[in-house]
Amino acid sequence: MDFYSTNAWKDAVLDRMKFTNIPDADQAPAHDTVLFVGEQIVLNTLRREYAGFPQKYSPLPNDLVVVQRTASMGLGVFAKRQFKVGDTVVRERPFLIAAVDIQNDPSLVGEFNPFIGSSVLGEMLKSAERRFLPSNRTGFANLSTDYSLNPGPITDNSRDIFQSLYVLSCNSFKLSEQDFAACGVYKDYRVVPRVASRINHSCAPNVVYHFDEATFTFNMVATRNIKAGEEILTMYCGLQVPKAERHRNLLPYGIDPCRCQACETTDQIGSDQRRKSICSFDMIGAKNLPPRAALKEFARLVNLIEKEKLHFLDSYAVALHWMAYFWGKLNQKAISQKKLKEAEIYFDIKGKAHSKWLQHRTAIAD
Numbered sequence: 001m002d003f004y005s006t007n008a009w010k011d012a013v014l015d016r017m018k019f020t021n022i023p024d025a026d027q028a029p030a031h032d033t034v035l036f037v038g039e040q041i042v043l044n045t046l047r048r049e050y051a052g053f054p055q056k057y058s059p060l061p062n063d064l065v066v067v068q069r070t071a072s073m074g075l076g077v078f079a080k081r082q083f084k085v086g087d088t089v090v091r092e093r094p095f096l097i098a099a100v101d102i103q104n105d106p107s108l109v110g111e112f113n114p115f116i117g118s119s120v121l122g123e124m125l126k127s128a129e130r131r132f133l134p135s136n137r138t139g140f141a142n143l144s145t146d147y148s149l150n151p152g153p154i155t156d157n158s159r160d161i162f163q164s165l166y167v168l169s170c171n172s173f174k175l176s177e178q179d180f181a182a183c184g185v186y187k188d189y190r191v192v193p194r195v196a197s198r199i200n201h202s203c204a205p206n207v208v209y210h211f212d213e214a215t216f217t218f219n220m221v222a223t224r225n226i227k228a229g230e231e232i233l234t235m236y237c238g239l240q241v242p243k244a245e246r247h248r249n250l251l252p253y254g255i256d257p258c259r260c261q262a263c264e265t266t267d268q269i270g271s272d273q274r275r276k277s278i279c280s281f282d283m284i285g286a287k288n289l290p291p292r293a294a295l296k297e298f299a300r301l302v303n304l305i306e307k308e309k310l311h312f313l314d315s316y317a318v319a320l321h322w323m324a325y326f327w328g329k330l331n332q333k334a335i336s337q338k339k340l341k342e343a344e345i346y347f348d349i350k351g352k353a354h355s356k357w358l359q360h361r362t363a364i365a366d
């Protein structure tokens with residue numbers, strides 16, 4: 001009998017890939033996170049980088065947001081009070097972090113085979129779930145219950161690895177290299193948060209996420225002012241492309257089609273053109289112009305971004321910063337200070353997300 005038609009390969013894989021529970025540092029209620037794949041390297045790095053890892057974090061009051069039914073996107077997360085740009089809206093220990101591209105690792109499955117690959121991932125996922133606290137096991141299973149493409153509630157009798165894989169693909173967020181030290185080991189690390197797993201996608205989002213390694217928390221930060229009652233919306237894919245391309249990119253997330261406000265606009269051609277202009281904006285060319293012409297160019301970019309509600313873009317903070325610089329050159333101190341303040345808010349959001357990003361700020365200040 002060949003190796004792959006027995007359970008031997010599963011045991012071999014599970015034996016090699018140990019799981020770890022990352023406990024809350026004496027915080028109640030206990031919210032431990034299961035980390036799987038590459039855990040030793042991850043943990044060694046994190047312990048070296050952050051004294052007392054995982055560090056304590058200040059949980060947010062639990063009445064800031066509420067999970068409710070939306071008109072057309074299943075459940076969603078809504079603000080219970082107003083948030084200002086830069087406020088943290090959600091902070092939580094996730095259910096789990098997993099390397100999804102484990103399924104492409106030839107050293108684990110002998111050779112690349114998509115079926116065996118996804119079985120490996122599924123088996124690992126199930127083993128990781130067995131390590132959950134009971135409340136987490138229920139919470140994780142419930143994630144797959146409520147939206148349009150879901151395969152139905154997961155019950156103990158009808159458990160199937162594909163249901164868990166479905167949660168992993170539809171309720172997870174990708175961690176970038178800046179977020180997560182382990183990204184050198186595997187490339188596609190995904191985090192499955194708790195409340196934030198219910199946050200829907202919008203092509204004009206009002207929050208961005210980042211993972212804080214020191215506290216091992218998943219965070220959502222407001223990129224625009226949010227009113228009480230407004231839905232909290234993030235992005236699942238890049239947004240500087242036309243609607244048709246965004247819709248293709250959203251299919252793997254179970255979105256078909258995207259029902260966000262930006263996609264239901266009556267001015268789709270205008271919106272596509274604005275996004276194209278934002279994407280192709282010539283930063284270097286603009287900053288080399290004489291001050292008045294440069295200001296005009298950067299103001300054009302800022303307007304385009306604001307119109308499309310893409311305030312989270314790096315280019316927004318950078319454009320505001322250059323505007324501050326050029327107003328300074330024209331001796332307009334008050335306007336320059338105002339622009340600088342606006343830019344700083346966005347640099348802080350970026351800085352919270354990726355400290356390396358702050359190098360941009362220094363480069364401009366120099």
Ligand SMILES: C[S@@+](CC[C@H](N)C(=O)[O-])C[C@H]1O[C@@H](n2cnc3c(N)ncnc32)[C@H](O)[C@@H]1O
Nearest residue numbers: 073074075146147171198200201253254258259
């Ligand atoms: C991470 S879950 C978000 C929470 C989900 N609405 C729920 O009820 O649990 C992602 C799923 O929500 C739905 N969804 C999220 N954003 C959407 C959008 N912009 N348009 C249509 N469906 C969306 C899709 O079914 C998608 O697979």
